[in-house]
Amino acid sequence: MAESDNDLVTMEGIAKSFPGVQALEDVDFILKRGEIHALVGENGAGKSTLIKVLTGVERQDAGTIQYEGKGVTIKSPQHAQELGISTVYQEVNLCPNLTVAENILIGREPRKYGGVDWKSMNAQARQILEGLDIHIDVTQTLGSYPVAIQQMAAIARALEISSARLLILDEPTSSLDAHETDKLFEVMRKLKSVGVAIIFITHFIDQIYEIADRITVLRNGKLVGTYETASLPRLELIAKMIGRNLAELDDMVKIKLESSKHIRQTLLKADGLGHSGSIEPFDLELRAGEVVGLAGLLGSGRTELAGLLFGVDKPDQGSITVNGKLVRHHSPLGSISRGVALCPEDRKAEGIVDELTVRENIILAMQANRGWFKYLSMQEQYDIANRYIKLLNIATPSADQPVKNLSGGNQQKVILARWLATNPQVLILDEPTRGIDVGTKAEIQKLVLDLAEEGKACVFISSELEEVLRTSHRIVVLRDREKVTEFSGEVDEHKIMQAMAGSGS
Amino acid sequence: MTPSKPSFKWRKVTESKLFFPFVALAFILLFDLIFVPGFFNFSTRDGHLFGSLIDILRNGTTVMLLGLGMTLVLATGGVDLSVGAVMAISASVAAILMNPVIIGVKLPPDLMKFINDPNFTYAPLWEVILVTLIVAIICGLWNGILVAYARIQPMVATLILMIAGRGIAQLITNGVRIQIFYDPYAFIGNGWLVLPFPLYIVAFVFAVAWLLTRKTSIGLFIESVGVNFRSSFFSGINEKRIKLIAYTFCGFCAGVAGLVASSNIRTSDANNIGMNYELDAILAVVIGGTLMSGGRFSLLASLIGALVIQATTTSMYAIGVPANAVLAIKGLVVIFVILLYSEQVRGFIRRITPQKEA
Numbered sequence A: 001m002a003e004s005d006n007d008l009v010t011m012e013g014i015a016k017s018f019p020g021v022q023a024l025e026d027v028d029f030i031l032k033r034g035e036i037h038a039l040v041g042e043n044g045a046g047k048s049t050l051i052k053v054l055t056g057v058e059r060q061d062a063g064t065i066q067y068e069g070k071g072v073t074i075k076s077p078q079h080a081q082e083l084g085i086s087t088v089y090q091e092v093n094l095c096p097n098l099t100v101a102e103n104i105l106i107g108r109e110p111r112k113y114g115g116v117d118w119k120s121m122n123a124q125a126r127q128i129l130e131g132l133d134i135h136i137d138v139t140q141t142l143g144s145y146p147v148a149i150q151q152m153a154a155i156a157r158a159l160e161i162s163s164a165r166l167l168i169l170d171e172p173t174s175s176l177d178a179h180e181t182d183k184l185f186e187v188m189r190k191l192k193s194v195g196v197a198i199i200f201i202t203h204f205i206d207q208i209y210e211i212a213d214r215i216t217v218l219r220n221g222k223l224v225g226t227y228e229t230a231s232l233p234r235l236e237l238i239a240k241m242i243g244r245n246l247a248e249l250d251d252m253v254k255i256k257l258e259s260s261k262h263i264r265q266t267l268l269k270a271d272g273l274g275h276s277g278s279i280e281p282f283d284l285e286l287r288a289g290e291v292v293g294l295a296g297l298l299g300s301g302r303t304e305l306a307g308l309l310f311g312v313d314k315p316d317q318g319s320i321t322v323n324g325k326l327v328r329h330h331s332p333l334g335s336i337s338r339g340v341a342l343c344p345e346d347r348k349a350e351g352i353v354d355e356l357t358v359r360e361n362i363i364l365a366m367q368a369n370r371g372w373f374k375y376l377s378m379q380e381q382y383d384i385a386n387r388y389i390k391l392l393n394i395a396t397p398s399a400d401q402p403v404k405n406l407s408g409g410n411q412q413k414v415i416l417a418r419w420l421a422t423n424p425q426v427l428i429l430d431e432p433t434r435g436i437d438v439g440t441k442a443e444i445q446k447l448v449l450d451l452a453e454e455g456k457a458c459v460f461i462s463s464e465l466e467e468v469l470r471t472s473h474r475i476v477v478l479r480d481r482e483k484v485t486e487f488s489g490e491v492d493e494h495k496i497m498q499a500m501a502g503s504g505s
Numbered sequence B: 001m002t003p004s005k006p007s008f009k010w011r012k013v014t015e016s017k018l019f020f021p022f023v024a025l026a027f028i029l030l031f032d033l034i035f036v037p038g039f040f041n042f043s044t045r046d047g048h049l050f051g052s053l054i055d056i057l058r059n060g061t062t063v064m065l066l067g068l069g070m071t072l073v074l075a076t077g078g079v080d081l082s083v084g085a086v087m088a089i090s091a092s093v094a095a096i097l098m099n100p101v102i103i104g105v106k107l108p109p110d111l112m113k114f115i116n117d118p119n120f121t122y123a124p125l126w127e128v129i130l131v132t133l134i135v136a137i138i139c140g141l142w143n144g145i146l147v148a149y150a151r152i153q154p155m156v157a158t159l160i161l162m163i164a165g166r167g168i169a170q171l172i173t174n175g176v177r178i179q180i181f182y183d184p185y186a187f188i189g190n191g192w193l194v195l196p197f198p199l200y201i202v203a204f205v206f207a208v209a210w211l212l213t214r215k216t217s218i219g220l221f222i223e224s225v226g227v228n229f230r231s232s233f234f235s236g237i238n239e240k241r242i243k244l245i246a247y248t249f250c251g252f253c254a255g256v257a258g259l260v261a262s263s264n265i266r267t268s269d270a271n272n273i274g275m276n277y278e279l280d281a282i283l284a285v286v287i288g289g290t291l292m293s294g295g296r297f298s299l300l301a302s303l304i305g306a307l308v309i310q311a312t313t314t315s316m317y318a319i320g321v322p323a324n325a326v327l328a329i330k331g332l333v334v335i336f337v338i339l340l341y342s343e344q345v346r347g348f349i350r351r352i353t354p355q356k357e358a
Helices: A047-054 A077-083 A100-105 A118-131 A147-162 A178-193 A205-211 A234-242 A251-262 A302-310 A332-338 A347-351 A358-370 A378-391 A408-421 A438-453 A465-471 A493-501 B005-015 B019-035 B052-059 B061-075 B083-098 B125-149 B154-172 B183-190 B197-214 B218-227 B229-234 B239-265 B277-287 B299-318 B323-341 B343-352
Strands: A007-018 A021-032 A036-040 A062-067 A070-072 A085-088 A166-170 A197-201 A214-219 A222-228 A266-275 A279-287 A291-295 A317-322 A340-343 A426-430 A457-461 A474-479 A482-488 B042-045 B048-051
Touching (some): A007 A047, A021 A047, A021 A197, A021 A214, A036 A047, A036 A205, A047 A166, A047 A197, A077 A085, A100 A118, A147 A166, A178 A197, A178 A205, A205 A234, A214 A234, A222 A234, A266 A302, A279 A457, A291 A302, A291 A438, A291 A493, A302 A340, A302 A426, A302 A457, A332 A340, A340 A408, A347 A408, A358 A378, A358 B218, A378 A408, A408 A426, A408 A438, A426 A438, A438 A457, A438 A465, A457 A465, A465 A493, A474 A493, A482 A493, B019 B323, B048 B052, B052 B197, B052 B299, B061 B083, B061 B197, B061 B218, B061 B239, B061 B277, B061 B299, B083 B125, B083 B154, B083 B239, B083 B277, B125 B154, B125 B183, B125 B239, B197 B218, B197 B299, B218 B229, B218 B239, B229 B239, B277 B299, B299 B323
Parallel strands (some): A021 A222, A036 A197, A036 A214, A085 A166, A291 A457, A291 A474, A340 A426, A426 A457
Antiparallel strands (some): A007 A021, A007 A062, A062 A070, A214 A222, A266 A279, A266 A317, A474 A482, B042 B048
């Protein structure tokens, strides 16, 4: 195969596995000089692993990397920098209490008489930033500037360190507003024009179409394909990201149609509920016996919406009524006592308490609701734990096993059990099937429908559209932190994807 | 497939939280058995027990008391550096209540002449104890509010009172070391009812702590908050209130320790009472197997941890090691115990303990 002179990086057959997970499997990736290349995929698709391999943080198990036509083994992040590969991470990792100039040039400050030559250092920093069309006072502390400027300073530093030929931007826009994003894009175009190749990771579809020349889509650690942005319609991109599988109409659909007859009164109602910066005001009604699916890409505001309903974040506008009563006190504990439960997205950080036993994890929320002094007796605790271990088929040697020893799927079931034990009327499930095996996935989907059948109102959030379609009676679509539309009854998959993709499809 | 019950039980023993503190204690006592003749002798006087072992128990009471409170604080993932200073504050409060002349309170002349009498106190004993403990609890509340509600890092938040506390204690007594003549108060730290009286106080505080944490859900919530406070918050646990109660209880324990210590030496010595005791208390809890990062805790193991520290000190004095060198040897014991907790050593012990499964 003749290497095109235009290729900066050629990765072939990259594979990487971590204990229990095949993070990357036979992935090819080609980056041309002076292009902006979007790398997209839902959580767990393998984007970050691929970047880690490219920047020397992780070593691939198999596959080869060619950089500027020569085969290389990237040994460490330092080595990657020497090669001219620079990375700017999602969170700005600079020092906010140092000046902008110090942040850009720290470690390479110009010296005079054995000390730092502040004058020329500031001049140099100003010059670098002006090269990016940014005109600010570089002697101010970095923290006094908006995030966008901080982000630019991070980029300036990244470029300065290695006279970079390849710049990796990991979700640089997730904390920027529209104007700031435009500014960033200007800088990216400028860099492109001088021949720097950029890998751009983002969840915002609009931005991909605005700036990227080509797109590489990953899903579940596998390469879906690399496409010219101009020749890939939005809809198709989304279909590729979420893995449409025009599902074999299984019995789930039958159960669903059957159960849709049982939808009854409204349990929870949100009016103009919103939280500036995380989700635009929205209206939502949850009815007994109904499963409402939230569809939307990562970062579309699904998790924020769930958090608002449950009281993790306090809304700054709008109201929630549960069972006709206006909610005044927004907190998880208040929600639990009102019969609202949230099974959070991040199982490890927000779900399990890993040192505690399965029993303790299951009774935790129920006990929190009972308070300090109505402590469940050991007998009651074991009864409850064993009942749910049986009901949900939790694979554990005993109720006294620390929950950290369980597999991901079983940990998820333990958390489900924790919430079912509180006997909620409204159950919000944020990505309950992420990272767990197919069999357990199906079990959980079925469980959700069963719970609805019992008269609970369920909210089902998932990155996999197919899964949302299978389990939900009604589907709410979110895009860019805004509720865009709602579908019920016979749902056309295409319309949902159109709504997720937004304008111009 | 012969069921090997004994070995299974042995395994359970080695995995228990109490195992390592007990092993450490046993090593020290073994040392005493060999090198200190008469260490295990008991004598009775007036029906009370005396002996080196009793001395260990008696001298260990303050650290045991502090260790109980510190256990809960460490379990939430925090630390309380102010306990020594709170002891000093308590001692000053108690002393000033019994003898307020020092700060210029005028007594009627007929009372004045009793001021050095062992049966005289200005405020009745129950009032002295109650007010002192309330002051100590307020100190704990202050720490708890700073940590839980103002979200200051525990080490910094409690450092404030650690530094300011001795100053406050001095202010209370006007910078004077007040001698305590009142005999019933001296009984708190020096009395004997077969065993030294402070041991009964430890038993009482231990019982309170145990009931508080194991018969209500507070213990579970403390552990949950210590392991993962975000998950705990999502589960509806009021993490702030849990931290508040842990620090408050720690303040209470420091108050009791302050009463015992000042009664022992019969003065309120704001400069020396409880000096460096916060470190011993933390050490006792760590030897007891509670992690500084929070999570699972055992009150009983912390008590044993306190005894390990005290037994080391007493044994060293018994074989005539000079006071200065005792600290260095204490360091060695700590290294030994902490090594026992390391994963490598645990793995080694797992390998050598008989295991006949499947």
